[in-house]
Amino acid sequence: MVQAYNFLASWQLFPEKCDFQSGIPPKSGNYKIESADNGHALSISINWVSMDNEAYYTQYKIVPDGKSHLFENVELADEAQASIENSSTLLFKFYKNGQVILEVKHEIMPNGYLKLTQQGYDKDNKPFVNIEMYHKQLSVLPYASSVAGVAIRPTKEGVIKHKALSAMEDQTNMQLDQIRQQIELLARQAQEIRKRKELSMMIYEAKLSFKPQIGHIYHLYEKNDGQHILSLVAPQEWGGSGPFKQFVSSVRLLADHTWVEVN
Structure with a gap:
């Protein structure tokens, strides 16, 4: 056995x-x-x-x-x-x-x-x-x-048991589906927060020559020495990445002082 x-x-x-x-x-x-x-x-x-x-x-x-x-x-x-x-x-x-x-x-x-x-x-x-x-x-x-x-x-016993089983399965499956959706939502939110944290750490380690304002959009570049710099000037205004090695992303400062990437 x-x-x-x-x-x-x-x-x-x-x-x-x-x-x-x-x-x-x-x-x-x-x-x-x-x-x-x-x-x-x-x-x-x-x-x-x-x-x-x-x-x-x-x-x-x-x-x-x-x-x-x-x-x-x-x-x-x-x-x-x-x-x-x-x-x-x-x-x-x-x-x-x-x-x-x-x-x-x-x-x-x-x-x-x-x-x-x-x-x-x-x-x-x-x-x-x-x-x-x-x-x-x-x-x-x-x-x-x-x-x-x-x-x-x-059999009568089978019918009774099946009705109870079906009701139980419907309720528990619905509850499990709701929990699954909540878990998936929390996972997506956690991933977004992690991305914001990583981006924020990169920006706060970058060179800042001005005080960023909440809700405003800025532009993050990588310099030739591998360091990052936050600029008011967008890539299209430079006609490319400007004097820097490459353009990283346009970002917005949120009220909680984290940064989010914007298109």
């Missing part, structure tokens, strides 16, 4: 990254893998909602020892087999009348996403491949959900 550690999490579905050849396309879903029976089995919890807003929920256990075991959901399969191929690959196989009717391959991708590839046969006995993509949830939910190919049916 040590190698299964990477899979033990609550995973949230990326509906836009999925590819379904069979079944009901999901609108949202979660897929939770937990250790069970003192580490001898895996507990799979599934909860998802269709495009028609119908909620589904189911749960089952599977033993990842590479051997076939009786499966509790007889509607889907008589037996199930699970094997841990390596630290990033987990394989489930479901049997009916001795034949593999569904294979679910779990893969941890290099970007940390969980990819589920389901291969099986639909009700018309035609082969299909469904691909689902998940990302690991940062918070641990009391249960999890997904659109895994295991046969699941809508």
